[in-house]
Amino acid sequence: MPNYRIHKTEYIDETKRVSFKYDGKTYFGYEGDTLASALLANGIHLIGRSFKYHRPRGIVSCGAEEPNAICQIGSKKDLTEPNVRATELELYEGLEASSQNCWPNVKFDIGGINNFISPLIPAGFYYKTFMWPKSFWKKVYEPLIRLSAGLGKSPTEPDPDIYDHKHVHYDVLVIGGGISGIIAAKMAAKNNLKTLLVDDKKILGGSTIYQNNESIKIDDKLSSEWLKNETQEIKKLSNLTIKTRTSIAAYHGYNFLLAKENLTDHLPEEKKKNKIRQRLWKIRAKKVVIATGSIERPLVFNNNDRPGILLSNSINKYLDYYGVTCGENIILFTNNDSAYETSISLHKKGIKNLIVDLRKSASSELIKEAQNLGIKIYFNHVVTNTFGYRKINSLEIMRLSEDGNTTVGNKIRLNCDCLGMSGGWTPMVHMHTQSGGKLNFRDDDQVFLPKENSEDQISVGACNGDFDLENIIDKTVNKINKFLDINNQDYQDTKIICSKENDKRNIWLLPNKIPLGKTKCFIDFQNDSTAKDIKLALKEGFRSIEHVKRYTTTGMATDQGKLSNMHALGIVADTAGVKMGTLGTTTFRPPFTPLTFGTLVGRNVGKFFEVVRKTSMHEWHVENNAEFENVGQWKRPWYYPKNGENMHAAVQRESKAARDSAGILDASTLGKIDIQGTDASEFLNRVYTNAWSKLAIGKCRYGLMLNEDGMVYDDGVTTRISENHYLMTTTTGGAANVLSKLEDYLQTEWPELDVYLTSVTDHYSTASICGPNSKKILNKLFPNLDLSDENFPHMSFKEGKLENINCRIMRISFTGELSYEINIESKYGNSLWKMCIEAGKEFNLTPYGTETMHLLRAEKGFIIVGQDTDGTMTPSDLQMDWIVSKKKYDFIGKRSLYRSDTIREDRKQLVGLLTDDPKEILEEGAQIVSDIKSKPIDMLGHVTSSYFSPNLNKSIALAVVRSGKSMKGQKLIIPMENKNINVTVSDTIFLDKENKRLNA
Amino acid sequence: MFLINCPFCGERDQSEFSSGGEAHIVRPKQPTELSDDEWAEYLFMRKNIKGVQFERWNHVHGCRKWFNVVRDTSNDKILSVYKMGEKPPVNYK
Structure with missing residues (x-):
């Protein structure tokens, strides 16, 4: 095996040999090496295939700017990492790396054919080619593009680090x-x-x-x-x-x-x-x-991308820092003094080299030193081509014309095994x-x-x-x-x-006798964009550098154009005949080098990904086989399957039990805001649409809260505990936002009001018992409480004691059944729940989850804010005009209720839908139309809630439909993928319109 | 990421705050007296200035207090903070 490590340096510990694998083969390096320096020490330059043309590519640099030497590290499904820069990765024992973007292997790569058909793949190829025929997109183009897209392979399992x-x-x-x-x-x-x-x-x-x-x-x-x-x-x-x-x-x-x-x-x-x-x-x-x-700039000339072509300063670092030479016969191609440092360094280590300098002459001390050492310098020459497929083996140089715009004289062919470029510094x-x-x-x-x-x-x-x-x-x-x-x-x-001087001869695109169309002058190595592509983009009318960049994809690879952006700008400026300074640059965006997702998320993974809120009854729900639903951060019981029931079966059983005998729901997650102060009533008057001043102590009232634009924002029941004390409930998901909104009005619009708000959501646990037998269960729990309709009617509140713990009991209903909500300090929540279950046993008290709750309330036509509304529904749209006070001078959103847009008759309005086939259950979100023949089909609205009601033994749905209020009895169609479902517009209340059950 | 000097708590990271948009838009005292256009002006129209802008911020994960901020939106520099009800600093007008 060849050894290109030619001398000792203090940064490489030759007593510590490190073995590593590259493309399955074992090599050796030393502690202190990077993967790149170790590969170069083993004579390996070819390290990957380019993205578009699959050209062989080698190590170019020694740092973060590296465009070519990006590797796949490891092969484990959870730990493998793509696009790691070999120039930055420190070598360690057992390192496994492989080349990317090649098949079957880096030396023989089928995709290399793209290099030969490259005239067919110009800039914007994808935009131009894959347009027609339209039908090809889904079946042919997209799968093909996906197959060839991307560099490297992502891990497919969670990161264990x-x-x-x-x-x-x-x-x-x-x-x-x-x-x-x-x-x-x-x-x-x-x-x-x-x-x-x-x-x-x-x-x-x-x-x-x-x-x-x-x-x-x-x-x-x-x-x-x-x-x-x-x-x-x-x-x-x-x-x-x-x-x-x-x-x-x-x-x-x-x-x-x-x-x-x-x-x-x-x-x-x-x-x-x-x-x-x-x-x-x-x-x-x-x-x-x-x-x-x-960082050092490359130079842009024909075939400047072959393995063995590096930045001149990188050759120097590999030599003086790692003790590795990148070749035995090196040519340095420069437009400034810095390549001379490399040259002298190489010379001192006995490496044969010569210099091709774009400048007509130069005379710094450094250059004199090189000349004195006998290093051959071709001034005023330019490299016009390079040769060698898997590694450079020779190149051609020509003399530059006086103005530097063209070449003159004869080609000179020079042999080499490595070329160093120096285009100055960025x-x-x-x-x-x-x-x-x-x-x-x-x-x-x-x-x-x-x-x-x-x-x-x-x-x-x-x-x-x-x-x-x-x-x-x-x-x-x-x-x-x-x-x-x-x-x-x-x-x-x-x-x-x-002894160095700053003199430099800058030519962005080096002249060549070969027409540009037939050259491969690479600008962006990683994304394979060439000078020709940039010129084509300009020819096609692109002017802004941001557009040229996107059209040609220059600077858009994982290296973000660290080596390429300046040349792209330079060539655009030269071609368009403008000063480079006036063009501006593309935007430099973070991160400077790619970051792993793991670093960004830190410890917030798995169970720490997000806060989870559980009620004090949670344990019981788990023990009783509940399936859970996420509502905001809360875990709420969704349904309680018994004996292998599916969701549908469980929900049918739960909702039947709630209407026939008794059901119990954990309602602890509802938002609760404690409102106190001498102006509390006035405050409620201003935030809800209905009137509050006359609400008697010990009574409850349902309220609808709007945004200033008149759209429904939240709803809930508020109870007057005492003269200046209310307890407001909000939707589970809206609690925090409602509190913020109320604070906003209190602090900024109405600071004169004497009102204090406290979030008490977590302070109380709530068990809601409903059904015809609920009164009997309550009686067992609170034997001393008078539950008669005269003393404790619907929409009222009592304090009671469970053992000797204080409870707040509200007779309110979200199901349409006789219903009580028992609130207790959270630490007693689990005990309360168990006592309810125990007391309810003889009445088949059935725990039900959110799905049954949704079904029960839909039967009754009660809305869920956020499900039946979406921030574009006014109370009138919801057929809830009854809750909007006509007498009150002002409340949040009132003025908006008679804006020209909100009084339109043809707004989308909430209606009920009944399917012609009572067994057919609609899909929530399904579109509603009246005429499927006219194209485009006129969309009238969509289904917001849909269930099969076991109590009515038919399918019911709520929907928002344009002008829906005036369409009762009308037939509409719900087109699905494989059929059209016929429905009839109905009332929103499907069950017990007379509210008999509330007082059963 | 801004550092915001909450007038009640002192300097805190931006992640503790939420922005409430343009400041000093007073809710009309008698909305019913307003025409649709005048109400729309209050409801929808915001300046979105490039330069010095007066904004409302809420120390939502802190003291929950709302307050005002003077910010240069062109460089994100916060020039001043002051409590609700206080007069805006005149030198930025």
Whole structure:
């Protein structure tokens, strides 16, 4: 096996060999490697297939910007993870990784045929091609697109890993632990500011930490030596927290940032167990220093995507940091000085290399050094093509014309096994723009820079466009002193020698003799978009960069265009003949690198996903086989199946029992608001549609609450406990919102009212007993209470004692039966319930759930707010005009009840529906029409509630129908998938219109 | 994520609050006197300003008090907070 690890470095521990599997084959690396460096050490460049054309692709970079080297990690159904960047993943014993987007394997991939038919797949291919014929969409196009869509495979089982969240507050947060970040953090911490320094890598130091060029020095030391010293220094500072392997994912307003800390991703499988995998830091910082550095730009030329073509600086890092050479015969293609550093480094390690430089000439100290070392330099030349299918094996260069717009002279063919590109540097302004900052364009070197630095956020170092060492240190120190209002002198006398110059010859799309249509000049490697695609988009009329981006999908892959956005912009600007600065950029959105869902949700999984509320009778319901329904956060018994009953059978039995003898419902979840104060009656007058001032003490009244727009918002029964004391009940789901709304009016519109509201929903448990035998059961429970109709009529309230515990008993009914609600302090709820059940045994007292409750109330035509209403129903629409006071001057929503829209006769109105076939049960939500022949069919409304009533022995339904009030007796049709159901509009009350049962 | 200085509790995270839209829209004292258009003006019309806006917020997961906030919607900076019933600060008008 070839070994490309050619020298020792302090970052690779050669005593610790690590074995790992890639595409099923076992390889070895060392502790300190990333997956990418270990693969390169084994001579592996080819690592995946591109998304659209399935072209072979290799490692391009050494960091977060990597577009190609994304892998599937692991193969377990619950732990496998797609799209992991090999350049960031630290190697560990037992790591299993595989290439993505290829079948049957990365070396021979069937999808590679797309490369040859690529002229048939231009930008916008999907939009253009899959339009016709229409019938093909569902059966042919969609399945095909789905088959080829996506990168990698998602896990199919729940993630077993543990994730964590942590909230922290700091005076200063420094993002990025490169040279400027280290300086900033040291200055802040030494000035007694509580400081946090985060860096996504394993160790601090950025790209300076492995710098070893003798002509770049700080205080007469190699810059890397100097920085190592600084790194040791800052570790001693007590008020500085350093978090490595931690990357900022999002920078929100008010200096609120999210950071992801990797805790176990670098550990072998057995050491990961029972440990927190990743922690999401929620950081609030008074001030933020952004020192995120810059990334090298690729160059755009024909076939610039072959395996073995990397960024020049990455070749340098693999060499000097990991001790790995990316080839044995390397060509560096550059438009600026930085490739010369790589070249000299390679030369010193004995790696043959030469340089192709776009510039006509250059004469910095660094270049002279390269020339003195005898490194061959082709100035004023451009790479026009590369060769080699699975890895580059040669390339062609040509001389550039005077203006740089075309090539001249003869092709020169050069052999190589690796090509390094350097198109200059792009400052990482993501954090600045995420925080809301704007950008300026610097024409000199064609970069976007942070426009302004606010009082609580600043960018320093390379992300601020300061690329040379002298600038980085001086400017960082000055800016930090000013930003933090301190006067740090530590770097006053620092001596800096830097032989690099900033001179650069920027050409976005490099010239070529071959027509553009026949080239493959890749801009976005991951999404396979080329310069040709961008030009096509412009030709087809797209102008806005946001549109060009979406049409060509440039910058829309998992790397979010870290390497491609600038070139896309540049080519658009050049083609459209506008200045790049005026185009603006596309929006940088969080997260900076992809986050797992696990990190985002933290501990809120499984039973911690959402709050669950249970009544004090819950245990009994569970023991008695109840099926539960979620109502808001509440768990409510849905029905109680007996002897293998299905829901239908159970509900039929429960509702029959409730009407024939007695039923019992846990009504504890209804919202309860305690209302007290001398203006309580006036307050109720204003919030409900009906009148409240005359309600006698000890009486109950049903109320309908509207929104200011006149639409029904909530309903419930309110009881007058004493002169200035009421107990309001609300719907289960509406309780919190009703309280908020009432508080809003009290605090903002009517602060003069003496009223106090308290939520007491959880304070009381409620058992509701209904049915002809309910009075007898009550009598057994409260033998001293006079239950006669004269003394305790419908809609009244009594206090009673169960043993010696106080109860509030309301004679109110939601079923139409004689019915009592017993309220008791919640801690006695379960006892109350059991005593009721015991007392009711001889009367076949049957517990029923929400489904039976819904059925019983529908028989009676009682509405459920939220089921029969949807925020567009007025009381009149519900045929409830009787509850709207004509006398009251004002109440919430009153004025809206006679707006031109609310008095329309043809509004949707609540009606009853009876099916012609009494056994046919309608589907809730089904559409209602009168004429199925005219097209388009005129929709009149929909079914809101539908049940089979065992008491009436027929199907009943409530529905909202246009002009429904005037349609009684009319025939309508409910078209279903395989039949049309005939129905007749009826009254909304199906049972006991005379209310005889209430007083039975 | 805003930091909101509740006039009753002090600085708290935005997640404790809910927004109640534009402030200083007074419910008409005599709605029945209003024409449909005038009522619609109260009911539906909101300014939605880019720039300095007066808003109502409720410390719903805290003291449950409603209060007013002056916020620059162009950069989300909260410029001032004041209690219900208090006069809005004049320097932002």
